[in-house]
Amino acid sequence: MRALVVRAVDAPLRVEEIELPAPGPDEVRVSVRAAGVCHSDLSMVDGTLAPPYPLVLGHEAAGVVLAVGDAVTRVAPGAHVVLNWAPPCRSCWYCGRDEPWLCERTGSPSAPRGRTSAGEALHVTLGLGALAEEVVVPQAAVIGVPAELPFEAAALLGCAVLTGVGAVRRTAGVAPGESVAVIGLGGVGLSVVAAARAAGADQVLAVDVSPAKAELAVAAGATDFLLADETLSRAVRERTAGRGVDHALECVGRSATIRTAWRATRRGGQVTVVGMGAKDDIVGLGALDIFHSARTLRSSVYGSSDPDRDVPELARAVLDGTLDLGYLITDRTTLDGAPEAFARMSRGEGARTVILPAP
Ligand SMILES: [Zn+2]
């Protein structure tokens, strides 16, 4: 079978023949029908993270179960599933506190699985490696969804949408009538924009460095589009009676944009970091500013969500028409088109590209 493989930091991405093991007793084999190209995949390539190589990319996907191990009870062959890149163990201290997104046994950026056609040991992104024709994963990493849910929408529920909607509803707790700024308008940022409007925010100020994102932002529900330049702080204050927004959600993962989000927020407001940054990118904040501004700074890991509970709920919302994801998908291509999709993402173009890998 074929998969998108990277062999070193900044090396060209190539579609290669790989071999996956047969599913173990607790594992399932899934035919991937749609997979999103997410910014965290770029972090596996551009040196932000340091995973072992060769590595199969991809962690946002949906497909059909082909085969299951003897001990699998969650799904049967033929089931339509969304892949979960952080399946909680349900037994650690955090899982016991109902905070499965902080599970002590998940979150590793890669896992060893399978071999290349030359026999080299292979690793897969976030335990999945979903930019591939098939994956073999633990049963805990699949979530059943209705067969009538389109695969493209189902794929996005597994990362961008769960993260974006969860950040607004569960982490930040945006309330009706509040004002929200969203910094960075990739797939996650646009999901945050839509979720903030759905939560009843009066003002959703969408911010990006690229003017080409204005149309996408408005389609997702933004009330204003603002360019991330030196006039941004003033532009935010002009729209919020001089105070700043109640909530700023940072969807980039850089110290500069975290400071931008901090400055855009009113005294006593909340800054939620949704983007995953690099460990040597240090955020500088003044000690007096921290005290005087009385702001809260927190992060949202996987949308503070429980995917087993929240993915089926989001699937129902897509099917009953209350959650529209049409604005999120701006490109579709095959596995062979995936390297160009990564190039578009690193140039900041479009929202999500969905890869349709099945031959
Ligand atoms: Zn992702």
Ligand SMILES: [Zn+2]
């Ligand atoms: Zn756990």
